[in-house]
Amino acid sequence: MITVEQAEQLILENTIAIPTEKVSIDASLGRILAEDLCADRDFPPFNRVTMDGIAIRHEQLSKGQTSFLIEATAAAGSHEKTLQNPENCIEVMTGAMIPLGTDAVIRYEDIEIKDKTARITIDINEIKARQNIHPQGSDRKMGDIIVPKGRKLSPAEIGVAATIGKHEILVQRKLRAVVISTGEEIVPITETPLPHQIRTSNGFALQASLKNWGLETENVLLPDDQAIIEQKIAAFMETFDVLILSGGVSAGKFDFVPKALENQGVKKLFHKVSQRPGKPFWFGKSANGTVVFALPGNPVSTFMCLNRYFKKWLDASQDLGNQQLMAELSEDFTFKPELTFFLQVKLSYTLTGKILATPVEGHGSGDLANLVEADAFLELPLERSLFKKGEAFKAFIYR
Ligand SMILES: Nc1nc2c(c(=O)[nH]1)N[C@H]1C(S)=C(S)[C@@H](COP(=O)(O)OP(=O)(O)OC[C@H]3O[C@@H](n4cnc5c(N)ncnc54)[C@H](O)[C@@H]3O)O[C@H]1N2
Numbered sequence: 303m304i305t306v307e308q309a310e311q312l313i314l315e316n317t318i319a320i321p322t323e324k325v326s327i328d329a330s331l332g333r334i335l336a337e338d339l340c341a342d343r344d345f346p347p348f349n350r351v352t353m354d355g356i357a358i359r360h361e362q363l364s365k366g367q368t369s370f371l372i373e374a375t376a377a378a379g380s381h382e383k384t385l386q387n388p389e390n391c392i393e394v395m396t397g398a399m400i401p402l403g404t405d406a407v408i409r410y411e412d413i414e415i416k417d418k419t420a421r422i423t424i425d426i427n428e429i430k431a432r433q434n435i436h437p438q439g440s441d442r443k444m445g446d447i448i449v450p451k452g453r454k455l456s457p458a459e460i461g462v463a464a465t466i467g468k469h470e471i472l473v474q475r476k477l478r479a480v481v482i483s484t485g486e487e488i489v490p491i492t493e494t495p496l497p498h499q500i501r502t503s504n505g506f507a508l509q510a511s512l513k514n515w516g517l518e519t520e521n522v523l524l525p526d527d528q529a530i531i532e533q534k535i536a537a538f539m540e541t542f543d544v545l546i547l548s549g550g551v552s553a554g555k556f557d558f559v560p561k562a563l564e565n566q567g568v569k570k571l572f573h574k575v576s577q578r579p580g581k582p583f584w585f586g587k588s589a590n591g592t593v594v595f596a597l598p599g600n601p602v603s604t605f606m607c608l609n610r611y612f613k614k615w616l617d618a619s620q621d622l623g624n625q626q627l628m629a630e631l632s633e634d635f636t637f638k639p640e641l642t643f644f645l646q647v648k649l650s651y652t653l654t655g656k657i658l659a660t661p662v663e664g665h666g667s668g669d670l671a672n673l674v675e676a677d678a679f680l681e682l683p684l685e686r687s688l689f690k691k692g693e694a695f696k697a698f699i700y701r
């Protein structure tokens with residue numbers, strides 16, 4: 303049996319290269335950028351006025367001049383103006399090009415205008431050269447990479463794409479995953495289960511997680527019938543980038559999934575991880591590159607493995623360098639078996655800005671209702687059994 307760290311390592315060694323496609327900027331929110339977004343001009347593209355008022359030649363102030371005849375008006379959107387007489391001024395609006403021959407903008411609040419003449423009403427020593435001007439290229443230079451590829455497009459990146467005129471953006475194609483729930487006892491959620499049956503909750507919880515992460519998904523149910531499982535796996539490998547199975551991977555007489563996968567040419571990379579829950583987790587890859595996560599059927603195990611392992615694999619395949627979240631235990635906790643324990647916790651922020659993890663133990667890996675009470679799994683390493691209040695551990699958040 304391998305450790306959690308070894309399992310993670312093997313998973314990260316088997317990421318996939320994701321093809322790219324172009325999408326309209328309107329449809330790009332949440333997609334992963336597959337090209338660098340570069341400045342097509344300087345940011346800002348011209349010396350930009352930042353306050354409504356008048357533009358003057360600053361050196362006139364040192365000559366004692368405090369009144370300026372208004373020569374012209376420069377609105378945002380008007381062509382670049384030139385100050386004809388250095389003793390005059392030009393009225394300028396926020397967003398306009400600073401007129402040639404001027405180098406300071408004084409706000410309307412600091413002047414008085416009468417008979418086409420602006421008189422400064424504040425101490426002229428407070429007026430600095432180049433004030434209220436946002437210099438051309440001071441934010442970014444033409445050609446600079448503003449957003450590197452591998453970034454998830456949020457509203458901030460979309461604003462940048464718009465300003466450089468990218469109405470079509472090269473992004474990673476959405477990965478296609480099929481969620482396959484196996485089990486003779488599992489019925490569709492539209493049915494009323496008989497006493498020995500249950501509805502498929504895993505299919506929906508897994509599919510919802512995948513949708514949250516931007517994948518295209520399908521959700522299917524299969525019986526514990528090896529021939530059917532094999533036949534479906536073979537077909538799904540043709541159309542999906544990744545197969546996510548739930549159930550049928552443990553020691554039971556009807557746990558056919560590992561055998562079915564291997565018969566269909568999916569090479570086992572590991573089976574069983576020294577962890578609780580989720581010990582019987584199986585992971586492999588087919589010759590054509592389809593990656594298979596066969597997760598233990600108990601709802602908390604399935605959910606934990608998806609959030610702990612599949613999410614890591616996804617982030618790495620997408621080249622997203624997500625930082626590992628850490629959280630502090632709010633109370634001492636003991637777990638004796640020599641297994642990494644994934645503790646269900648409720649997260650909160652302390653007044654000093656730390657993330658606090660409060661254990662919300664349920665009744666084991668079948669207790670799916672408890673997932674609603676918690677919002678993350680805290681990874682407690684296998685070498686120890688006592689975990690002290692105030693210690694920080696990796697947290698895998700699912701909300
Ligand atoms: N002799 C042993 N028995 C078991 C071991 C073991 O090491 N030796 N491991 C246990 C652990 S740990 C887990 S977890 C489970 C994993 O079992 P399987 O992956 O084979 O899953 P199933 O047997 O098919 O189902 C287990 C459990 O989960 C429920 N389930 C399955 N699919 C769904 C679904 N789509 N929605 C909701 N619930 C689902 C299923 O009804 C079972 O109750 O094995 C232990 N046994």
Ligand code: MOO
Binds near residue numbers: 581603
């Ligand atoms: O994955 Mo199992 O949870 O340890 O019952």
Ligand SMILES: [Mg+2]
Binds near residue numbers: 550
């Ligand atoms: Mg089983």
